[in-house]
Amino acid sequence: MMSVGETGGMEETLTIIKPDAVRAGNTGRIIAHLEDARFEIQAMRRMHLSRAQAEAFYAVHRERPFYADLVAFMTSGPVVAIALARENAVAHLRDVMGATDSTQAAEGTIRNLYGTNIQNNAIHGSDSPENAAIERAFFFAACDLVGR
């Protein structure tokens, strides 16, 4: 039997194209990169996060020294949140995204191509199926999600 969050052999995750990449005009290129990597786009939303929204989204990082900077960055301009599905979606997105520090990200990854440094790294990707479910619910209602 399928559990919530699964669609056949598919797994679900969430990405956010961050303000640096949106500002640089790389939204379309990053979406194309994800489609070329066989991710299905289930829902997409462009928005400018409020401070309260960014603080809530990154609440797990509340105690980290970079939290205030991260919230300021994530509210510095519009983002594009995208609900994604494919086989092994969480791990595969982490692969195509690359390491957190854009300067260390492997050749050809999204952060290598479009990120600048450890903070301005172009894209977010959920780090587990559990967090993917929480993060997807933050941006999208069940009625927003459209399959193939």
Ligand code: GDP
């Ligand atoms: P991720 O899962 O690869 O996105 O990395 P983390 O969950 O560790 O961090 C969340 C986000 O915080 C990263 O994507 C960066 O935008 C930012 N970040 C992480 N480490 C640092 C840091 O040392 N300094 C700053 N300014 N931002 C950071």
